[in-house]
Amino acid sequence: MGQHVIKMPDIGEGIAQVELVEWFVKVGDTVTEDQVLADVMTDKATVEIPSPVSGQVIALGASPGQTMAVGSELIRLEVEGAGNLKEDRTAQPAPTPAAPVPAAPAPSVAAAPTAPAENATSSVPAPAAAGARPLASPAVRKRAWDAGIDLAKLQGSGPAGRILHADLDRGQPAAQSAFAGAQADRVEQLQVIGxxxxxxxxxxxxxxxxxxxxxxxxxxxxxxxxxxxxxxxxxxxxxxxxxxxxxxxxxxxxxxxxxxxxxxxxxxxxxxxxxxxxxxxxxxxxxxxxxxxxxxxxxxxxxxxxxxxxxxxxxxxxxxxxxxxxxxxxxxxxxxxxxxxxxxxxxxxxxxxxxxxxxxxxxxxxxxxxxxxxxxxxxxxxxxxxxxxxxxxxxxxxxxxxxxxxxxxxxxxxxx
Structure with missing residues (x-):
């Protein structure tokens, strides 16, 4: 078995680079000769890139939305025979496409040290003191935000008064803000490509x-x-x-x-x-x-x-x-x-x-x-x-x- 690299072809009109719009295959897929691998876009039109050989996909050269120069590595296949790579290059690691940059995670909230309860006999923790930040995990905070619930008005049932999902489920009417009935705003991010x-x-x-x-x-x-x-x-x-x-x-x-x-x-x-x-x-x-x-x-x-x-x-x-x-x-x-x-x-x-x-x-x-x-x-x-x-x-x-x-x-x- 060998490796065959398909490079971005010269599609004419003096075009030096194109934008990768869409892959029609993924790593591990088996492709046949003349099968369309991807769509790329020039300044004027979308062009289909077919495979000149049959084989199995082992690496993709870019992610949708990225710009590729003519002659750069588009895709790498494992094929029958020697392939088109020299022996001293087959051992080189396959290129890894640049992955989209993930959204930065929200900073985690450090849990406050657990303090001993002032009244050991009380089974219901007191609400957080005025001005104090209620104890809750990031997941609980996000759910409360989406539901319009003011955590400061809830009594947490967890250790040291930590607010749990169960406390949100109980949904104390007095604890909910004026926006409690509002639906969550789900934001969909779409990459502008192609x-x-x-x-x-x-x-x-x-x-x-x-x-x-x-x-x-x-x-x-x-x-x-x-x-x-x-x-x-x-x-x-x-x-x-x-x-x-x-x-x-x-x-x-x-x-x-x-x-x-x-x-x-x-x-x-x-x-x-x-x-x-x-x-x-x-x-x-x-x-x-x-x-x-x-x-x-x-x-x-x-x-x-x-x-x-x-x-x-x-x-x-x-x-x-x-x-x-x-x-x-x-x-x-x-x-x-x-x-x-x-x-x-x-x-x-x-x-x-x-x-x-x-x-x-x-x-x-x-x-x-x-x-x-x-x-x-x-x-x-x-x-x-x-x-x-x-x-x-x-x-x-x-x-x-x-x-x-x-x-x-x-x-x-x-x-x-």
Whole structure:
């Protein structure tokens, strides 16, 4: 038998280190060739690491949440044959992963020396003197704290008046504080790792580096919704049913022809704005583990149904956590929507290095005035954010107004 070390592979794009997200094996498990050992996360995506050999796990190289350099030891297996370690290295102890630092224990309370009872004939110890610390073990103190019981008001039945669990069980009403009926507050500590850590880092970076400003516009989407229903009635079975998203994407594509400065990415380290002729729309998607932004590439070159199918494909991949790295990078402007939960107004955070993000709020029916008459219309707000370092307020407002006109007069979406 020999030992085989699997090192963290180079997964391309110049990545020097990754974060270990999750182990799918443990020490003692038997693994087979091509079995997935772990998930690791780069700046862009989660990547599965398979085993190139079969064997038994004898050591793991890191704990979830730790950062590992490319080329470092990921896992060590015991395998048939000589393995890939030299003989003079097989005797070395296997690496021990760094364990999470345990919470510091509460300082123990030193027990006071037992004093002789003043009245040897008394079977009930007297309560602690005023100002004196009641005698009780740390476990009893914690239980009393959780239950809202004031130990100073209890008579302990233990040696020297020590308060026992049985004394808490008796629950003398006079001894309980005003909070005795309150439920214990159980605090669950969750380590921020993997996708949640990446989201936190990107959101913090976006708010710290970009100069956000938001602009909200109300849009009458009655005609747009009527068009969508007509298209679905005629072409839904043959081409697939349309949501509002591909129509909104089409509005962005057409409006950006006149506002190319918003279809851009800002490299603030090089002080360079990169304007793109192709429109690569990021579609903000909520997955099981957090928010991802898969990219609808070259939206300007496809019709409504082709874009709708691609949006469905990349969104599903993101939701299942199976989006490849190229799906999650390269967007030039982002579209975000909470659907029925969209609220009235939102302030979306930029998807750096982009300079614009368009947010879609909930569509509602309400009474509005049209040509002096009160009528019921379908209304929706667009809540959008921009990077004020490179986008002027006037340009942002004109862009959203252009989008509004396109959506309110949907026939113009298809005019070249």
């Amino acid at each position: 996708l949640r850590r990446k989201i936190a880092e990107r959101m913090q970076q976006a708010t710290q580096r970009a100069a956000h400003f938001s602009y909200v516009e109300e849009i009458d989407v009655t005609a747009l919704e009527a068009l969508r229903q007509q298209l679905n009635a005629k072409w839904g079975e043959a081409r697939g049913r349309l949501t509002l998203l591909p129509l909104l994407v089409r509005a962005l594509v057409v409006a950006l022809r006149d506002f190319p400065q918003l279809n851009a990415r800002y490299d603030d380290e090089r002080q360079v704005i990169e304007r793109h002729s192709a429109v690569h729309v990021g579609i903000a998607t909520q997955g099981d583990h957090g928010l991802l932004v898969p990219v609808l590439r070259n939206a300007q070159g496809a019709d409504l149904w082709a874009n709708a199918r691609e949006i469905a494909r990349i969104a599903e991949a993101a939701r299942r956590g199976k989006a490849e790295r190229d799906i999650l990078s390269g967007s030039t402007i982002t579209l975000t929507s909470l659907g029925a939960l969209g609220g009235i107004v939102s302030t979306p955070v930029l998807n750096l290095p982009e300079v614009a993000i368009v947010g879609v709020n909930r569509m509602v029916e309400r009474a509005v005035v049209v040509d002096g008459q009160i009528v019921v219309r379908k209304m929706m707000n667009l809540s959008s954010s921009f990077d004020h370092r490179v986008v002027d307020g006037m340009d942002a407002a004109r862009f959203i107004q252009a989008v509004r006109l396109l959506l309110e007069q949907p026939a113009t979406l298809f005019l070249d």
